[in-house]
Amino acid sequence: MSAVVETELKEENHHGPATGIGRWLFTTNHKDIGSMYLWFSFAMFMVGGCLALTIRAELFQPGLQIVDPGFFNQLTTMHGLIMVFGAVMPAFVGLANWLIPMMIGAPDMALPRMNNWSFWILPFAFTMLLSTFFMDGGAPNFGWTFYAPLSTTFAPPSVTFFIFGVHMMGVSSIMGAINVIATILNMRAPGMTYMKMPMFVWTWLITAFLLIAVMPVLAGVVTMMLMDIHFGTSFFNAAGGGDPVLFQHVFWFFGHPEVYIMILPAFGVVSQIIPTFSRKRLFGYHSMVWATCAIALLSFLVWAHHMFTVGIPLFGELFFMYATMLIAVPTGVKVFNWVATMFKGSITFETPMLFSIAFVILFSIGGFSGLMLAIAPADFQYHDTYFVVAHFHYVLVPGAIFGIFAAVYYWLPKWCGNMYSETLGKTHFWLSFVGMNLAFFPMHFLGLAGMPRRIPDYALQFADFNLISSLGAFLFGFTQLLFLFIVIHTIRSGKKATDEVWEGVEGLEWTIPSPAPYHTFTTPPEVK
Amino acid sequence: MLPLRLAGFHSKKFLRLCVQWFTSAFLLALASTSQAEYEVNMTPGVTDISQSVFSLHMVIFWICVVIGIAVFGVMFWSMFKYRKSQGAKPAQFHESTTVEIIWTLIPIIILVAMAVPATSTLKEMYDTTESDIDIKITGYQWKWQYDYINDDVSFFSNLSTPQDQISNETTKGENYLLEVDEPLVIPINKKIRFLVTANDVIHSWWVPAFAVKKDAIPGFINEAWTKVNEPGIYRGQCAELCGNNHGFMPIVVKAVEEPEYLAWLAEKQAKAKAEALQASQVWSMDDLMAKGEAVYNTNCAACHQQNGMGIPPAFPALKGSPVAIGPSEDHINIVVKGKPGTAMQAFAAQLSDVDLAAVITYERNAWGNNTGDSVSPQDIAKAKGN
Numbered sequence: 006m007s008a009v010v011e012t013e014l015k016e017e018n019h020h021g022p023a024t025g026i027g028r029w030l031f032t033t034n035h036k037d038i039g040s041m042y043l044w045f046s047f048a049m050f051m052v053g054g055c056l057a058l059t060i061r062a063e064l065f066q067p068g069l070q071i072v073d074p075g076f077f078n079q080l081t082t083m084h085g086l087i088m089v090f091g092a093v094m095p096a097f098v099g100l101a102n103w104l105i106p107m108m109i110g111a112p113d114m115a116l117p118r119m120n121n122w123s124f125w126i127l128p129f130a131f132t133m134l135l136s137t138f139f140m141d142g143g144a145p146n147f148g149w150t151f152y153a154p155l156s157t158t159f160a161p162p163s164v165t166f167f168i169f170g171v172h173m174m175g176v177s178s179i180m181g182a183i184n185v186i187a188t189i190l191n192m193r194a195p196g197m198t199y200m201k202m203p204m205f206v207w208t209w210l211i212t213a214f215l216l217i218a219v220m221p222v223l224a225g226v227v228t229m230m231l232m233d234i235h236f237g238t239s240f241f242n243a244a245g246g247g248d249p250v251l252f253q254h255v256f257w258f259f260g261h262p263e264v265y266i267m268i269l270p271a272f273g274v275v276s277q278i279i280p281t282f283s284r285k286r287l288f289g290y291h292s293m294v295w296a297t298c299a300i301a302l303l304s305f306l307v308w309a310h311h312m313f314t315v316g317i318p319l320f321g322e323l324f325f326m327y328a329t330m331l332i333a334v335p336t337g338v339k340v341f342n343w344v345a346t347m348f349k350g351s352i353t354f355e356t357p358m359l360f361s362i363a364f365v366i367l368f369s370i371g372g373f374s375g376l377m378l379a380i381a382p383a384d385f386q387y388h389d390t391y392f393v394v395a396h397f398h399y400v401l402v403p404g405a406i407f408g409i410f411a412a413v414y415y416w417l418p419k420w421c422g423n424m425y426s427e428t429l430g431k432t433h434f435w436l437s438f439v440g441m442n443l444a445f446f447p448m449h450f451l452g453l454a455g456m457p458r459r460i461p462d463y464a465l466q467f468a469d470f471n472l473i474s475s476l477g478a479f480l481f482g483f484t485q486l487l488f489l490f491i492v493i494h495t496i497r498s499g500k501k502a503t504d505e506v507w508e509g510v511e512g513l514e515w516t517i518p519s520p521a522p523y524h525t526f527t528t529p530p531e532v533k
Numbered sequence: 534m535l536p537l538r539l540a541g542f543h544s545k546k547f548l549r550l551c552v553q554w555f556t557s558a559f560l561l562a563l564a565s566t567s568q569a570e571y572e573v574n575m576t577p578g579v580t581d582i583s584q585s586v587f588s589l590h591m592v593i594f595w596i597c598v599v600i601g602i603a604v605f606g607v608m609f610w611s612m613f614k615y616r617k618s619q620g621a622k623p624a625q626f627h628e629s630t631t632v633e634i635i636w637t638l639i640p641i642i643i644l645v646a647m648a649v650p651a652t653s654t655l656k657e658m659y660d661t662t663e664s665d666i667d668i669k670i671t672g673y674q675w676k677w678q679y680d681y682i683n684d685d686v687s688f689f690s691n692l693s694t695p696q697d698q699i700s701n702e703t704t705k706g707e708n709y710l711l712e713v714d715e716p717l718v719i720p721i722n723k724k725i726r727f728l729v730t731a732n733d734v735i736h737s738w739w740v741p742a743f744a745v746k747k748d749a750i751p752g753f754i755n756e757a758w759t760k761v762n763e764p765g766i767y768r769g770q771c772a773e774l775c776g777n778n779h780g781f782m783p784i785v786v787k788a789v790e791e792p793e794y795l796a797w798l799a800e801k802q803a804k805a806k807a808e809a810l811q812a813s814q815v816w817s818m819d820d821l822m823a824k825g826e827a828v829y830n831t832n833c834a835a836c837h838q839q840n841g842m843g844i845p846p847a848f849p850a851l852k853g854s855p856v857a858i859g860p861s862e863d864h865i866n867i868v869v870k871g872k873p874g875t876a877m878q879a880f881a882a883q884l885s886d887v888d889l890a891a892v893i894t895y896e897r898n899a900w901g902n903n904t905g906d907s908v909s910p911q912d913i914a915k916a917k918g919n
Contacts, residue, residue: 067709068701071546075777075847142846148774154751155734159674159776159876161847243752249735250750284617286627314737314772315748316755319659323652330644334637341636344608349624351617362612366605373597380647382654383590385746386575389737389772454572455741457772460780462699464711466572 021523030125033117034523035102036420038124042099043413045127047489049091050406052135054482056084061444061478064471069462077461078146079138085149086167089267090174091131093405097270098123098181100412101209103420105185107514107521108203110194110530115187123180130173137163148459150260153241153252157233164234168227175220182216185209194513196532200294203512204287207294208273211301215262215269218305222259226252250315257308265304267401268368269297271408272339275361278415279343281507282358283350289342296335296342303332313384322381329379333372340369355507356430360411363438364403371399374449392452398445402481410437410488417492418506422520423499429491436484443477576741579763579788583744585654593647600643658744661756664726666719672729672736672749672771673883674876675778675835679717682728686801689883690715691831692781696839699781711768714831716785720794721761729755733878737773740786746772761788776876777847778835812886812910818894821907825895828888833896836876841900847876852900861897861906865916868893881917886910 022028022037032038060080063072072080102120106113114120137144142161145151156164189210193202232238239245241252280287287293309317309325343365374396378384387393418424447470456467463471502519513532517525577587615621669680680687693714697703706712719725729738731749739746743759771782789797830839837843841852851857856864868889871879880889890910897904
């Protein structure tokens with residue numbers, strides 16, 4: 006009798022994935038959901054990229070060539086929204102799904118059914134958002150910051166779908182964040198104290214708290230917009246007693262922490278990778294954790310630096326200037342720690358390491374321009390110019406996106422059991438690196454010389470740098486098809502990877518076989 | 534052909550452009566030495582404030598460069614010296630409280646050193662007291678209005694770059710997209726206070742040479758000031774996304790010696806008086822049409838297009854439209870009072886009665902509308918209710 010029960014239990018414990026479309030629709034497995042998030046994110050990255058390339062095509066030379074100004078505004082808006090909410094954030098949630106349970110020795114996420122929901126909301130949200138392109142009046146055309154009153158009084162009717170889409174993305178993000186927090190707090194392997202958690206887990210824990218704190222604020226601001234548009238309220242309408250600047254305060258109270266939501270997990274990723282390929286432990290683990298917390302807390306105190314020109318009082322201007330400058334300190338600590346980790350190591354330059362090194366250098370350059378932007382009197386000259394565009398693309402492309410590439414190359418052999426081609430990986434890196442710098446570095450010059458953001462046509466003195474920038478953008482964009490090829494090629498063929506994959510790695514995810522079995526850690530591992 | 538239509542995307546033009554690109558990219562590579570006009574830095578400007586902003590910018594820039602060289606220097610040196618391929622053996626250290634305290638404190642000191650000059654510059658920028666001249670700047674979609682509030686002078690400033698330059702049909706002028714029909718004129722060496730607001734959405738008034746950028750927000754009045762040291766023509770652009778024609782909203786400021794400014798002011802005042810007189814005259818159809826065309830091209834063509842075809846659905850066509858060929862009272866009403874909830878503004882305060890009469894007459898008779906109606910300035914005054 007007992008033997009029968011045992012067999013049944015065994016089958017129950019060792020069943021593989023379901024087959025067919027049902028596997029993906031109903032899955033509660035963190036690895037399946039992680040993969041779906043990553044594929045979804047890549048699809049959105051391509052869509053957002055096509056929009057960006059259309060923008061760069063229009064800006065290739067002065068004059069209006071291929072799009073009219075109204076459509077141009079739709080392109081910039083949708084490019085921003087899709088890259089932020091469709092590409093970067095889901096990619097990090099995908100990495101969290103794949104890695105957090107494996108890193109902390111848990112069998113799955115804490116709330117697997119909710120995990121399925123939080124993913125499946127996204128394709129619907131983005132289908133709706135993208136469908137606005139084909140609606141009468143076109144897609145949202147007010148910038149990804151959708152400042153009222155432009156977005157509440159002069160927007161196309163599709164703005165209502167945009168608001169609903171944002172609500173859905175917010176719901177998805179909050180559910181994802183709850184899941185991450187519940188998993189990390191409750192499901193760590195015995196012996197894994199907080200101060201023994203891998204950096205990636207730490208940064209995601211902090212990111213998840215940021216998400217829970219600010220996504221409702223975004224939901225609030227779009228709801229207020231909805232009320233203003235359809236229900237006759239005047240939150241943002243000065244003529245009705247409202248305040249257009251209130252919109253910006255509420256938006257940026259969400260928006261500034263949001264930029265850290267898009268960078269902290271990447272900090273975690275490079276904090277895993279640099280030690281591996283330096284063959285040395287991460288320098289200053291404790292200060293890394295505290296620096297991350299400090300950045301997260303400061304991120305709530307600096308939102309008005311996006312609004313230096315709206316006419317806030319001198320005292321407010323000074324407060325936000327000082328607070329913003331202060332963020333350079335913990336960020337600096339992190340950069341110094343990464344450099345110190347490499348110092349006196351034994352370094353090799355595999356693709357994930359190349360992306361991580363580029364991350365540290367280019368993110369620092371983005372940090373420098375960020376510091377310049379923090380200086381309020383100088384910001385009056387930089388604000389809303391291409392200098393800002395250069396700045397945030399330098400933190401987001403080499404920061405968030407290179408971080409994601411590094412993570413994919415680093416853990417891909419663990420996920421699918423095969424090694425990627427190092428030659429192709431390095432080619433992808435170098436083409437991306439050159440393309441990205443060619444695209445975004447000249448934008449610093451454009452901004453300083455006086456070119457405003459979000460203009461479809463420009464004065465003649467900006468022509469040369471725009472041309473270079475467009476060529477760089479096309480190089481960067483098309484290079485990503487190589488990345489797609491590399492990933493598919495690795496999944497389908499490629500040399501078998503060992504369990505440890507990389508020499509001298511640390512962490513629970515390297516103790517399980519490659520490819521990682523469908524179910525792992527049914528008995529929790531002991532961490533000493 | 535795909536059944537889906539993306540409003541505003543022109544695929545044929547796109548293909549033609551692809552060919553153009555490769556040619557021009559190639560030519561650029563060939564001719565890169567001849568195109569020496571690469572502007573890579575901010576302007577030092579022509580005011581004391583803009584110059585201190587410029588030096589602040591340069592100081593921070595060089596501090597960043599030095600930090601960058603130091604940090605990346607150590608990093609590259611580590612990558613060069615401690616390569617595994619060179620037989621480097623990893624060291625075991627992974628913590629040093631002393632080092633971490635030092636590299637927390639040094640940046641704080643550097644930041645304080647930056648904050649001190651920044652604070653004093655900022656305080657100066659905020660001091661708008663004791664101005665000599667006050668000018669109210671109002672942002673509209675998509676033009677600027679300048680009110681000399683103590684001198685009874687008020688006018689609008691529109692983009693003056695012809696549409697055919699924008700659509701690549703003629704060669705682009707020297708100040709392409711940075712030229713206006715009526716520049717703001719100010720005297721040098723006087724403290725000018727700007728009161729910045731907007732009529733519809735948020736705009737931002739920015740002249741780099743003065744280091745002035747202030748958002749124009751409906752329902753708010755923001756303050757900024759400048760005192761220009763050198764006569765000259767200074768150009769800027771709207772810096773806040775304000776809708777369709779955000780990229781076509783330039784700012785031109787002409788800074789002149791005081792006598793020249795006073796002469797200009799007197800001329801402006803005289804012209805305003807003459808225009809007020811014109812409103813009581815009787816206007817011939819031909820005169821109305823000629824004036825109307827000019828007014829239309831400056832104020833209406835950006836949305837409704839020079840050929841009256843508009844950009845539906847946002848900007849309806851006027852050619853053959855029910856408004857333009859229906860009863861003239863309705864037409865006058867919509868131009869004078871605008872249409873709430875759309876981009877159609879109320880032009881009552883923006884244009885004189887003569888201009889309004891002329892432009893409405895033009896719209897009712899151009900592009901084959903041929904209603905034969907002629908609208909007089911008196912009709913406009915009646916519609917305004919004064």
